[in-house]
Amino acid sequence: MKKKFSLLVLLVVITVLTTACSMKSAGGSTKPDDVIDIVWYPNESGSDMKSSRDEIANVIEESTGKKVEHHLTTDYAIAIETIVNNNADVAFMGAQGYIEAHKGNEAIKPLVVPTGPSGTLEDAVYHSWLAVNADAQETFKKDGEFSLDTIEGKKMSFVSGFKVPAADILNPFTQQEKYADLTEMDLMKGGSLFSKVLFGNSHQGSAVNLLKGNADVAAFCDTCVENYVEVVEGKENTVGAVYQVQDDAAEPFDQVTGKKFTLMSVTPVLNAPFVANVDVLGQEDLDKLQNVFTSGEVANNEEIFVPEDSGKSGLFFKTGKERFAAVKDSWFDPIRDLSN
Incomplete structure (x- = not known):
């Protein structure tokens, strides 16, 4: 009986500590620092995507003057919770993942999405x-x-x-x-x-x-x-x-x-967006990233938009005029409507 009581107390203590840590993570300091953390879905965490991830990091570092750290995952929920709980500045996630993240933390905003071959959102x-x-x-x-x-x-x-x-x-x-x-x-x-x-x-x-x-x-x-x-x-x-x-x-x-x-x-x-937690990243860096991501320099960067006939792996491919474009939250309403 004494052993059972001790185990019960231990479980309660663990639960309280876990809850406290979770609350601290979700509600702790969100002041921007000198590191920009990017969390990636399992789909983009493979070794064959490393060159694309690294080039995107280079662009972010050059535009902000800050160091980038990658957080690779094997689980969608972990990636979403990482940015919802203020443990990442930026994430690349599917439209549904963004909707879930935004619902969990309104500070998460869409940054950019890759366009379609037309170079517009019409075929994104x-x-x-x-x-x-x-x-x-x-x-x-x-x-x-x-x-x-x-x-x-x-x-x-x-x-x-x-x-x-x-x-x-x-x-x-x-x-x-x-x-x-x-x-x-x-x-x-x-x-x-x-x-x-x-x-x-x-x-x-x-x-x-x-x-x-x-x-x-x-x-x-x-x-x-x-x-x-x-x-x-x-x-x-x-x-x-x-x-x-x-x-x-x-x-x-x-x-x-x-x-x-x-x-x-x-x-x-x-199309899947890059999203930012504005409370963690800061509006100034969000604006910098949006400007550089939507620039012609990035659109023509073959390490980011890999030519389709190159035979190389990449996150994004250039078949026409693909580039990044800024979007608002309302752009994702058609996916939200699937739940209605």
């Missing part, structure tokens, strides 16, 4: 995919056309955040009496719509789940896998297009070189 989108293994694609067709009805009972792989693919899946199924009450939470676990649900923790990880045979269907996006795959049939970002993993693909795709997958669903999504 990437594409959310639902993909299946190429040799199993007929399983997912009705009358010769891909149909989401066919994913019922299958093994599904999501990334981590999955607002867009969830909306794509819920729309047709909730029209059926059997699934009228189906929710996002139901999609996260096996036994509701899917027989099993996996999470890749990154877009690359979700794709590899599919190609290794651990999942029948996987959600991931085009920009996060374009360094590793190439179109071998059809037109890129169209239903029915077949992609193949390159023979020299970097990890984690080095485990599945030569494997092919087919797109059964393609949905345009607003």
Whole structure:
């Protein structure tokens, strides 16, 4: 009994200390200092993205006179909480991640987003995919056309955040009496719509789940896998297009070189933003970063916007007039509307 009581006291003390540390982190000093901390999602934390991360750091250091420190992550939630709790100045995150971060801390503001090939925000989108293994694609067709009805009972792989693919899946199924009450939470676990649900923790990880045979269907996006795959049939970002993993693909795709997958669903999504915690970064440095990021110098920096035909890996590619553009919070309202 005494031992149990001691353990209980210990747990209470740990809980109090953890809560206190969390509160200190979230509510502590936010005075700008001489270091700019950037937190990266798992998708951009790989070694193949190092040159792009380093060049972005160089630009920030030159424009602010401050040192940049990178914080690489293996979990979306950790990246979001890092900037929400005032432990990072800048982050590169998806639109949904930004919305969650802004809801948690209103000091988090959009800095810039990469434009589309037009050099404007009109085509500033990437594409959310639902993909299946190429040799199993007929399983997912009705009358010769891909149909989401066919994913019922299958093994599904999501990334981590999955607002867009969830909306794509819920729309047709909730029209059926059997699934009228189906929710996002139901999609996260096996036994509701899917027989099993996996999470890749990154877009690359979700794709590899599919190609290794651990999942029948996987959600991931085009920009996060374009360094590793190439179109071998059809037109890129169209239903029915077949992609193949390159023979020299970097990890984690080095485990599945030569494997092919087919797109059964393609949905345009607003481009991912760089965001800043203005309380930590300071308005002066935010203005400096916005000015330099949207400059022609950065737009023409081939270490940041890598020429598409260069064969190099990168965070952003130049296929036309791509550059960074400033946006306001309201630009992300179409993603917010998915929850309404």
